[in-house]
Amino acid sequence: MLCKEQQKQGLHPLIVSCGLPGEVQKPIEEAARKQGIDLFVWRMPAGINLRSTRDLIAQLKSQNVVLLHSHGYKFNILLGILGKKEIGLPLVSTVHGYVKAKFPKKMWVYELLDRIFLKRFDAIVLVSEKMQDISAFRNGKKIYVIKNGISANAPLLDSSLEADPYQLLAIGRLSPEKGFDYLIRAIAELNKNAVVCQLTIFGDGMLRDSLSVLVNELGEQNNITLAGFVADAQQYFHKYQLIVMPSLTEGIPVTLLEAMRNRTPIIASAVGGIPEVLGANSEFLIKPASVSEVVNKVRAWFSKEETHKQQLVDDNYRRFTEGFSAEKMAINYMSLYQQLMSLGGKQ
Template identity: 35%
Template sequence: MKVLHLIDSGGLYGAEKMLLALVKAQMDQGLEPMILSAGDPAIEEKPLEAEAKRLELPITPWRMKPGFNIRESRRILKWAISDGYHILHSHGFKFNVLLGNYPKRLRGIPMVATLHGYVHARRFSKMWFYELLDRFAITFLQGVVLVGEAMKKELPDHMVTSEKVRVIPNGLDIDAILLQAEQPIERLAEEFVGSHSPIVLGVGRLSQEKGFDRLIDSFQIVCEKFDNPGLIIVGEGKQRVNLETRVAELELGDKVLMPGYSSNVPGLLRTANLFVIPSLTEGLPITLLEAMAVGVPILASSVGEIPAVLGFGDGGYVLPESSDINDLGDLMVDVLDRFQDRSKVDWSLKEVASSYSVEWMERRYREFYRRATAS
């Protein structure tokens, strides 16, 4: 089976890592996957493309003008048909909207989508409009995958019980993650880790819904308790300037590092004393699974699938829904004070190995493709 994965990637985060792991597993099972990586013509190479090349995975960079580029979507569809792809698999609203609105008889190829999560954008903003279109477009697809049960509330009511909707949690190539965790981290981060203790780590797109402003504000409380703590926030995005400004306002410049993208997040997780997910909305973050596999204590917001994945507290510390900045800061201090307690870490190590393997995820997707192509 030839599978064309469609994505307009904004970095190397959860959706991208899940896709790379899935493609490798599909190749191991004899499928013929290809990643089509869309991007603005001015972009020479995206992080996803560089990582796919490093892993020797098939990828086709496709440069196109941003927005509703109908003409280019037709070119992509024509190329997919001519190359004999059996199914299109979209990862993100761009291709859900551009190709999902074609009726199957006109598209000529069945199409499915994985919903990695919505950002719940401000009403009438550009992103709010895109999400509205996305929720409309997915109703025309042959299949929709949710990364967790909690995401069902994001669907139109008539789709929640639909036969074409399936829940397939993200999976992880645990052996590869553990191997990568042993590799050196970037020099800037290594020097920072060497001169600060304890280390708090956050990873994700620098966007409002990720809640890194809350993490920075609450980190003041950690600084009051410990002599020389360090906060590393890995990622890029539109909120960088705002976050850097807040760091300066709080006079935390010598205690906060924002190095941009990292090619070795598992390595950073290995060096951290605490991994924090302060998000306002999530699906099932791949970085959460990576943290579980590496064995770092976890503190996370009670959003999306996070509470369930962490066993509602058995595998990590879950913030109450009504928590504020002070609650987050106090809990960080509490966890760091007793991080020698390995009971939650041990639970997470067993859980990620048994329930979130990439092999299990690939098998579920293969079955899903067969159902979608037969419909």
């Protein structure tokens, strides 16, 4: 979404998509090609591969790239190790959030290295004000907050899809920080009553097998579906009465913004930038890591009058249009890029 807005601004963004040798086309590569965004596909061995990183940078310079903007810990680490002096280009990183991994897990090491090598970047962008509470980002001169945004124009949806009663949807990687185990347990608790809720989860990941086991242990295999990765999930929003986002940590998730834009009700954990988006007193917020919170909020939603429900989703739509458009995000990034280029990347 950022790249499309940057094209409108007259910039020439180039998406660099890295993967392992032999890896087939990735979803981001398919999406970039469909949207007419320039794409540079690069395959390199896993790990701290500085030789391949140097080769990549040389290739990018040959294509007249003048600034590097990283969106993940892997290239934060690789670019940080090489440093601005060797690379010779301004370095920007957007930090979308941390999963709060625990020692001695590999992700804990990656997050530690990420914080260390981000200090060598010219600018570190956080996607929410709340992220400034992270100790590594407090009072930093190179810290900027640019909130995520998406196009204000919602895509045309299949009008034949109508929300079925008590149909719930969740979207995200099947990983610990998404809190899907709490949601699955909450559905089982809700279904002890006469009304049966159906939950569909779009996404794939490391916890797929363990979550499948949990669904079976709770006897909910007829009510909970792990549907795997679904491209452009928002096209199915109208089929569901409610989206639930039980995350333990987040930045500003795109799914949240898409739901607000499409006037789809969404219940979400009060973590990261979510309260900034929905409002600190929103009726849609839940405490993280709590089965009872999910149960009570879902019950409360289904008991509301239709007029009250409509008012709430209309309020969400207004908040989205006022503060989280892709155009506003792109303007803020353009200002940052211009500042760095005028300084030659020196901060």
